[in-house]
Amino acid sequence: NAGVTQTPKFQVLKTGQSMTLQCAQDMNHEYMSWYRQDPGMGLRLIHYSVGAGITDQGEVPNGYNVSRSTTEDFPLRLLSAAPSQTSVYFCASSPDRAQETQYFGPGTRLLVL
Amino acid sequence: GESVGLHLPTLSVQEGDNSIINCAYSNSASDYFIWYKQESGKGPQFIIDIRSNMDKRQGQRVTVLLNKTVKHLSLQIAATQPGDSAVYFCAENTGGTSYGKLTFGQGTILTVHP
DSSP states (O other), X not given: OOOEEEEOSEEEEOTTOOEEEEEEESSOOSEEEEEEEOTTOOEEEEEEEEEXXXXXXXXXXXXXXXXXXXXSBOOEEESSOOGGXXXXXXXXXXXXXXXXXXXXXXXXXXXXX | OOOTTSSOOEEEEETTSOEEEEEEOSOTXXXXXXXXXXXXXXXXXXXXXXXXXXXXXXXXXXXXXXXXXXXXXXXXXXXXXXXXXXXXXXXXESSTTOTTOEEEOOOEEEEEEO
């Protein structure tokens, strides 16, 4: 199993550009999440999904969209990038509602100029 | 000037010492807590968890203590090794074990000197 994979590893955007951060897991996990991590801060939840076709907002959802058309994939879309979205983005998945079984991907580092 | 949140608490220890990392949580309704380890360039990794009906839980070389009276959580690492060097986060859950309800602390940098 590859676990949780994220692409790209690093991306530079100009203000106003859009892009999609990819997340995939091959563990058949129902639950998936997107977090952002800013310097000196813990992770903050952007959006999450409890199964294919079901998504919900987290703590900081503004400026981001998600969809969950398959169990494996949970892409995060930046509609119009802003410098405030410069961050490291982590995707995570879990087989059940238990938080202790949450696996994190390696992260995508995003710089918005 | 300095910005709040840019400077993480740090802890430096010698190899073989015991380490204690502290965390103050915010919500008295939180009933589930997790400690994560994050190495440079990697995602967080689960270390140990504790539910609010417990005050202590032990794992391999790690112990978590919970003091609900003062809303304080600590992680004790025995016989700290250079491989333990990382940022350690506590996280609290206000929704029981419901997914998507974790709130993370800012983290503590642990540096272990050989």
